[in-house]
Amino acid sequence: MFIAQVITLYPEMFPGPLGHSIAGRALREGRWRCDAIQMRDFATDRHRSVDDTPAGGGAGMVLRADVVARAVDHAAAAAPDLPVLALTPRGRPLSQARVRALAAGPGATLLCGRFEGFDQRLFEARAIEEVSIGDYILSGGEMGALVLLDACVRLLPGVMGAASSGDEESFESGLLEYPHYTRPAEWEGRTIPEVLRSGDHARIAAWRTSMAETDTRLRRPDLWERHEDARVPRPLARGDE
Numbered sequence: 252m253f254i255a256q257v258i259t260l261y262p263e264m265f266p267g268p269l270g271h272s273i274a275g276r277a278l279r280e281g282r283w284r285c286d287a288i289q290m291r292d293f294a295t296d297r298h299r300s301v302d303d304t305p306a307g308g309g310a311g312m313v314l315r316a317d318v319v320a321r322a323v324d325h326a327a328a329a330a331p332d333l334p335v336l337a338l339t340p341r342g343r344p345l346s347q348a349r350v351r352a353l354a355a356g357p358g359a360t361l362l363c364g365r366f367e368g369f370d371q372r373l374f375e376a377r378a379i380e381e382v383s384i385g386d387y388i389l390s391g392g393e394m395g396a397l398v399l400l401d402a403c404v405r406l407l408p409g410v411m412g413a414a415s416s417g418d419e420e421s422f423e424s425g426l427l428e429y430p431h432y433t434r435p436a437e438w439e440g441r442t443i444p445e446v447l448r449s450g451d452h453a454r455i456a457a458w459r460t461s462m463a464e465t466d467t468r469l470r471r472p473d474l475w476e477r478h479e480d481a482r483v484p485r486p487l488a489r490g491d492e
């Protein structure tokens with residue numbers, strides 16, 4: 252079973268939306284587990300404080316390294332095999348490849364930030380992978396943890412209806428997926444591309460590949476460049492080793 256441990260100030264946010272639909276069914280079937288851990292339980296002062304003002308001044312509050320580390324150590328003792336990931340906009344952007352690797356493993360302990368984030372010494376003192384879910388700022392790591400878990404859970408064995416629908420998806424090949432159509436065959440005067448109704452599977456496959464490539468090139472030049480770099484070994488430029 253895939254084990255998710257989530258360290259958070261808002262344990263009632265879990266499993267939240269992951270209690271529904273595909274992830275919810277998988278949860279009830281025992282394919283994964285979601286254990287929320289209240290970070291505040293690891294505070295030691297009378298006010299159970301988890302944060303303090305930023306060293307050097309400035310707005311907001313910072314999560315204390317000592318309190319958070321106690322929570323992380325508790326989670327690690329409960330499930331020593333799980334990698335620990337902190338949600339932070341300073342982290343490495345989450346990728347489908349990382350999601351796939353996590354889903355193939357025993358689970359993950361996820362650390363959700365709040366306020367201005369974590370005292371940096373936490374990441375020096377503990378083996379914690381910093382991950383971001385994108386270049387925008389959330390009010391807390393909980394939504395990020397839900398995103399990461401949703402992406403992992405759908406890949407667990409037996410979770411997705413059509414087993415094949417994992418492989419063709421956007422990003423799996425380094426490209427966006429081709430566009431989809433369904434009935435009605437005509438809607439507001441618009442028809443479905445003729446090739447998709449031809450029944451010619453080779454032509455359909457070729458059309459889909461070509462659409463995936465065109466759309467990736469136009470919509471995501473960054474992805475397209477990486478895809479091309481991986482495919483066509485570039486001749487060594489002068490000065491390169």
Ligand code: SAH
Binds near residue numbers: 341365366385392
């Ligand atoms: N001051 C920080 C932002 C703090 S937002 C900065 O500018 O970098 C508060 C918390 O929300 C963070 O600690 C983190 O856990 C979460 N969070 C915000 N944006 C995120 C993102 N893009 N990816 C992952 N977690 C994020």
